[in-house]
Amino acid sequence: MKILQNKNLRFLLLVAAILIVGVSIAYAVLSTTLTITFSKVTQNSIDWNVAFDTTNNPVEGTPAGTSATGRTCGDATVTATTVTVANSGVSKPGDKCTYQLSVKNTGSILARLAEINTTSPSVGGSPMSCTVSGASMVCGKITYKLTTDAAGSTLLATNSTIAASASQAVYLVVLYNDEDVSATTQTQTGASFALVYNG
């Protein structure tokens, strides 16, 4: 009480109070609240469906070359995820079997060919040593490849895409790659390609 009766002290307290209020107001001016609001976020449903087209099943191989001597193009049985070619043969220059396949994307998003994996055939129970380059595999006198053209010139490549509701033609080509006939017979079993499509 004595303190408050002191005029000078009362004045100082008043000034202090004014200053505090002023700083508070100033601080309030240097602070702004920004607000971000999503009115609505919708997550659409996604369909994923990439498979072989089974409309044309079995697929007959298209033979090429001179005579049919030593050449047999077995039928290809097609399911949604597998193609299996029956026993076939190529034995002289120019012999070739071509199978027209189709990969369809009936999902709702783009499909990308992420990987092409090959499995070498076996001969007499032992895996062959083949030269592999993308969708091409050369195993002795027989070449296996996946192409995007019937002539067998353009190899199927990774990072190719299939749009939603679209299809891509893929050709399986098997051919005799030597310039001369061979005096020995060879049977190669189980050559295969695995195509991995991702969304």
Add this chain to the structure above:
Amino acid sequence: MEREENKTNRSVFIVALLCTCLLGISIAYAVLSTTLTVTLSQMSQQALTWNVGFQTGTVTGTRGGTDGGSASLVCGDATVTANSVTVANTTLATLHDKCTYHLIVLNTGSVDAELSTVTAVEPPSATCTENGATMVCDNTTYKLTTDAAGQSLLTTGGTLVATTGTLDVYLIVEYTGESTGGTNADQNNGGFTLIYSQK
């Protein structure tokens, strides 16, 4: 103490939440991937042989012409190997003098063959006119025919079947000039080249 416990509980909750999110992302990614497989059950490369050639031996030329050929007509013997015929020195003395050689082409291989090319080989010292399996060089005509009379020229195409195919070919050289020459004219190394290809 209580504050420490709350802090620990909160940390555990955050970690659990993060793990759940990561797991959800992994599952979602695995669903958007399809593997399509192409398999060849068995590819056979059959043993084959390619063997097209002349029947070997020595072939005596058959004399021909006016009254069976002039007294000075000399038909040299033809020495025949699997891929060549060499006729010894031959003399055509007067108009219509002729020598005919009966050759045989054999296909003992396992692949059908066809005659794809017949090419005349001009003797360097003469001026020649060629037309497939016939060649006229100055006063001398060379030809390959499929009949002994020399009427049917050998042509490309046709099939020489595997293993047992045979073709009778007649090599004929004849004096066809308008008049007998004043001096002897030698024509060296005239002949024909036959190319057989797989059919």
